[in-house]
Amino acid sequence: MKKISFLFILLLMIPNFASAHSTLTASFPAEGETVTEPLTEVHLTFGAGIEQGSTMVLTQQEETIEFIEIILTDTEMTGTLPAELADGAYLVEWTVLSEDGHPLEGSYTFELDADIAAEEQEAQEEVESEEEEEAAEIVTEDATPSPFAANETASNEPTAFSPFIIIAVIALAGLIGAILVLRRNR
Known part of the structure; x- marks a missing residue:
């Protein structure tokens, strides 16, 4: 009985390796974002390492729309786009292989409206030319968000405790079965 109890406690102390799944932690463009500048790449950042064979x-x-190339680093995947994209709604679908070998999938949408940026630029040029004629000097600052701004996304993955709970229930059932068998043999 002491051996079985010891084995059960030892089983509970085994680390949970299933927590190595790679969840999407940031993206550019961000989920639901309206991009107002021409888009040249899509960048995804994951919370854990991703393996070769990951794609989007x-x-x-x-x-x-085929990417010219997809570059994988330890936790990042960047896809370089061909020519300028047309305005509209886009869907990014990604599939990654986690460090633990499990394939994970996800998707998100964003809106591209580069015409807004072109209209703003034309209006700005008109204002600047009028002000130059008046010999006024204006300094403008453009607060453009970083292309790698963090975007927290929801995850549909099970929690890391799910495999642990399943193993614990199986071990407990085995322990109860072993106790019943030992009592019958007495």
């Missing part, structure tokens, strides 16, 4: 796809109205 960009679609607009069921038309797939």
